[in-house]
Amino acid sequence: MVLGAGNKERVIHPPLFGRPKSGDSCAQIMGHLIEALDPETRQSVLMAGAFDPETNAACDYSNKPGDWVEAQERFLFAPGRHFLSYEDRSVGGTPFAAP
Numbered sequence: 001m002v003l004g005a006g007n008k009e010r011v012i013h014p015p016l017f018g019r020p021k022s023g024d025s026c027a028q029i030m031g032h033l034i035e036a037l038d039p040e041t042r043q044s045v046l047m048a049g050a051f052d053p054e055t056n057a058a059c060d061y062s063n064k065p066g067d068w069v070e071a072q073e074r075f076l077f078a079p080g081r082h083f084l085s086y087e088d089r090s091v092g093g094t095p096f097a098a099p
Contacts, residue, residue: 001044001045001046002045002046002047002048002076003030003033003045003046003047003048004047004048004093004094004095004096004097005030005047005048005049005062005063005064005075005094005097010063010064011063011064011065011066011067011068011071012030012031012034012047012063012064012065012066012068012071012075030047030063030071031068031071033045034068034070034071034074035070042074045074046074046075046076047065047071047074047075047076048075048076048077048078048094048097049062049063049064049065049075049076049077049078049080049094049097050062050077050078050079050080050092050093050094050096050097051077051078051079051080051097052079052080053079058077059080059092059094061080061093061094062077062080062094062097063094077097078097079096079097080092080093080094080096080097081096082096
């Protein structure tokens with residue numbers, strides 16, 4: 001399973017003890033996911049950040065894995081732009097890095 005890491009320019013971090021709420025950032029929710037999953041299930045989950053192929057760097061708007069090793073092991077970057085042929089236009093954002 002590949003999940004978009006979010007567009008808040010934040011790093012994925014271990015969550016504080018507590019349950020995720022609807023207002024939590026995507027970075028915090030991803031932190032909860034990493035901590036809550038058992039090791040076997042965690043191996044089938046990746047988080048995708050948006051990558052800009054023109055600059056060879058992560059997009060400014062993309063969340064990043066930060067220094068947390070558990071997040072780094074589950075993180076990849078992919079182009080954050082996608083051409084929608086059925087609408088004849090290009091769209092961008094971290095969710096488009098996940099598919």
